[in-house]
Amino acid sequence: MANAQKTVVVVGGGVIGTMHAVLAIKAGHLVTHIERDQVPQSASVRNFGLVWVSGREAGAELEIALRARQLWEEIGQDAQIGFRAQHSLTIAQSEIEFEVMSGAGNLADAEKRGFEVLSREQVMALEPSLLGNYRGGLLCTQDAAVEPSMLLGGLREFLTKSPNYTWLPNFEVVDFYHDETGNHVTDITGAKVSGELMAICPGAAHKGFLSEFFEGAALRKVHLQMGATAPTDTPLKHSIADADSMRYYPAFKELPLHLLPPQSDLAAELKMQLLMVQRLDGTFTIGDTHDYVEPFSHEILEAPYEHLTQVMTNILGKPSPQIVRRWDGVYSQSTSKDIYFRKELAPGAVVVTGGGGRGNTISPAVAEETMIEWSAL
Numbered sequence: 001m002a003n004a005q006k007t008v009v010v011v012g013g014g015v016i017g018t019m020h021a022v023l024a025i026k027a028g029h030l031v032t033h034i035e036r037d038q039v040p041q042s043a044s045v046r047n048f049g050l051v052w053v054s055g056r057e058a059g060a061e062l063e064i065a066l067r068a069r070q071l072w073e074e075i076g077q078d079a080q081i082g083f084r085a086q087h088s089l090t091i092a093q094s095e096i097e098f099e100v101m102s103g104a105g106n107l108a109d110a111e112k113r114g115f116e117v118l119s120r121e122q123v124m125a126l127e128p129s130l131l132g133n134y135r136g137g138l139l140c141t142q143d144a145a146v147e148p149s150m151l152l153g154g155l156r157e158f159l160t161k162s163p164n165y166t167w168l169p170n171f172e173v174v175d176f177y178h179d180e181t182g183n184h185v186t187d188i189t190g191a192k193v194s195g196e197l198m199a200i201c202p203g204a205a206h207k208g209f210l211s212e213f214f215e216g217a218a219l220r221k222v223h224l225q226m227g228a229t230a231p232t233d234t235p236l237k238h239s240i241a242d243a244d245s246m247r248y249y250p251a252f253k254e255l256p257l258h259l260l261p262p263q264s265d266l267a268a269e270l271k272m273q274l275l276m277v278q279r280l281d282g283t284f285t286i287g288d289t290h291d292y293v294e295p296f297s298h299e300i301l302e303a304p305y306e307h308l309t310q311v312m313t314n315i316l317g318k319p320s321p322q323i324v325r326r327w328d329g330v331y332s333q334s335t336s337k338d339i340y341f342r343k344e345l346a347p348g349a350v351v352v353t354g355g356g357g358r359g360n361t362i363s364p365a366v367a368e369e370t371m372i373e374w375s376a377l
């Protein structure tokens with residue numbers, strides 16, 4: 001970490017930007033944190049709040065997720081963000097799903113991930129509310145969760161305790177430049193904010209003042225549909241996934257996935273899996289779908305919710321709670337071998353985005369990589 005105090009500007013009030021602000025404040029810098037909206041409204045508040053180590057690809061991606069998991073634990077003690085070391089259970093509903101899943105217990109990094117393949121009886125012993133028709137499950141003890149509705153506000157509450165932190169919402173950056181005095185951003189009125197160091201964390205805002213910079217970048221946007229149920233009296237101590245998630249998470253790519261029967265046309269077309277996280281208020285956040293082709297539809301489709309409801313009902317062994325809210329979200333995803341997108345815009349100024357569906361998970365470790373880079377300047 002840097003010893004000398006520097007002036008730092010962070011653009012973007014999502015989780016990647018806010019984690020940059022947190023680690024920069026912890027490193028002793030003077031931070032101005034810019035956000036175009038009154039309160040951030042993008043991917044970071046629309047997600048499951050999962051710190052999802054289980055699905056990460058073996059190697060560098062798993063390592064950054066594990067480092068992030070440690071940092072989450074620390075930050076969760078500093079700030080009211082609803083952090084909890086809530087393990088996950090991936091549920092195999094059929095014999096063949098269970099057979100494929102069983103290989104996960106033998107992966108070289110299974111122990112690092114805290115993987116354990118469980119029979120139905122063992123799952124029920126851990127999670128007595130899962131009374132449905134399933135064969136077994138995969139426990140991951142490295143997974144955790146935060147509350148998306150508390151996360152960014154909770155981190156800013158922690159940050160504003162420091163006299164070194166300034167929050168600047170309603171400031172839409174329209175230009176960036178670098179000169180001998182440092183790095184500068186301006187809004188449409190010409191108001192300027194300057195710093196020796198700058199992290200621009202715009203999420204999926206690939207256009208606007210950065211469009212030239214993003215031209216040809218290995219990035220894409222992904223559109224998802226989500227929902228929330230009414231509060232339920234079904235207590236769940238674990239985050240739940242269905243076995244379709246094994247098709248999409250790279251952690252499982254060495255397993256004999258070809259043995260799995262095809263998904264339904266709908267689930268295959270929308271690349272669906274069930275993820276279900278109980279919020280602190282007793283509701284379930286559920287999802288999701290994936291659309292990789294722009295322009296995305298502005299419509300929220302009903303059919304995916306019917307699919308998710310059926311899967312939930314089968315796993316819970318009783319009618320799933322009613323869905324009372326629906327929303328969509330877009331994230332920015334790196335399409336290269338890089339886990340996320342990081343590029344220098346000018347000396348001391350970096351753009352960081354593209355964390356994809358693991359952006360929340362890895363965010364503190366991504367910010368830490370920026371701090372390490374800055375400390376060498």
Ligand SMILES: Cc1cc2nc3c(=O)[nH]c(=O)nc-3n(C[C@H](O)[C@H](O)[C@H](O)COP(=O)(O)OP(=O)(O)OC[C@H]3O[C@@H](n4cnc5c(N)ncnc54)[C@H](O)[C@@H]3O)c2cc1C
Binds near residue numbers: 171201
């Ligand atoms: C539905 C959904 C579910 C997901 N579930 C999970 C999950 O459970 N676990 C996980 O690890 N990841 C998950 N993700 C991915 C994760 O949410 C994202 O990768 C992460 O939130 C991205 O954070 P970010 O800060 O880069 O972007 P964002 O959250 O999009 O924040 C970017 C911010 O920058 C601001 N901004 C942009 N341009 C400007 C400008 N010109 N001037 C000022 N401000 C600007 C925006 O207003 C915005 O607030 C999910 C994503 C979605 C959409």
